[in-house]
Amino acid sequence: AIQMTQSPSSLSASVGDRVTITCRASQGIRNDLGWYQQKPGKAPKLLIYAASSLQSGVPSRFSGSGSGTDFTLTISSLQPEDFATYYCLQDYNYPQTFGQGTKVEIK
Amino acid sequence: EVQLVESGGGLVQPGGSLRLSCAASGFTFSSYSMNWVRQAPGKGLEWVSYISSSSSTIYYADSVKGRFTISRDNAKNSLYLQMNSLRDEDTAVYYCARRYPGESLDYWGQGTLVTVSS
Numbered sequence: 001a002i003q004m005t006q007s008p009s010s011l012s013a014s015v016g017d018r019v020t021i022t023c024r025a026s027q028g029i030r031n032d033l034g035w036y037q038q039k040p041g042k043a044p045k046l047l048i049y050a051a052s053s054l055q056s057g058v059p060s061r062f063s064g065s066g067s068g069t070d071f072t073l074t075i076s077s078l079q080p081e082d083f084a085t086y087y088c089l090q091d092y093n094y095p096q097t098f099g100q101g102t103k104v105e106i107k
Numbered sequence: 108e109v110q111l112v113e114s115g116g117g118l119v120q121p122g123g124s125l126r127l128s129c130a131a132s133g134f135t136f137s138s139y140s141m142n143w144v145r146q147a148p149g150k151g152l153e154w155v156s157y158i159s160s161s162s163s164t165i166y167y168a169d170s171v172k173g174r175f176t177i178s179r180d181n182a183k184n185s186l187y188l189q190m191n192s193l194r195d196e197d198t199a200v201y202y203c204a205r206r207y208p209g210e211s212l213d214y215w216g217q218g219t220l221v222t223v224s225s
Contacts, residue, residue, distance in 0.1 A: 045215075
């Protein structure tokens with residue numbers, strides 16, 4: 001199974017900060033990667049698919065990049081509603097595998 | 108509006124069985140592949156199983172292979188997960204999620220909690 005290594009596992013940031021989360025695949029997965037946001041007690045929400053495509057309705061401050069093994073989720077200007085846990089998911093093959101998650105907390 | 112509503116969770120003893128259901132509405136269910144994803148308390152997300160639109164292709168995580176069975180009834184717009192030989196480590200919130208071709212898992216249900224405990 002492809003391993004997805006996500007970093008950092010947590011970070012503290014202030015409103016307005018630029019935040020970057022990375023995900024590394026143990027083998028090449030083309031651009032078959034999604035990013036998800038999850039708030040406590042809620043289902044995950046798709047933010048980015050195909051590594052860099054913004055899901056409909058998701059604010060443009062979210063962006064994704066990367067291909068092959070290295071991927072990045074960037075929040076250009078952190079907003080209060082963005083404090084949550086973020087996960088990457090490889091869509092390249094089965095079993096699908098998630099990163100361990102990054103908890104974004106208020107500084 | 109796309110809706111996915113899970114049901115069937117509850118408390119079950121180790122070694123027991125449970126059947127989860129996911130009722131879909133707001134889209135042509137028979138055209139989409141579906142997945143189950145779970146999340147143990149305080150832990151990350153774990154993909155569990157996949158079924159194609161026609162049920163012709165099915166995959167499982169190694170952790171549930173041989174114990175869980177995914178199925179669907181397109182006439183009833185429903186997805187199922189039959190869980191047998193349940194273990195403590197199967198305790199989790201179970202989500203059903205739609206897979207949009209090329210767009211990952213785009214819609215998720217609210218989840219149903221399965222607790223395996225004696």
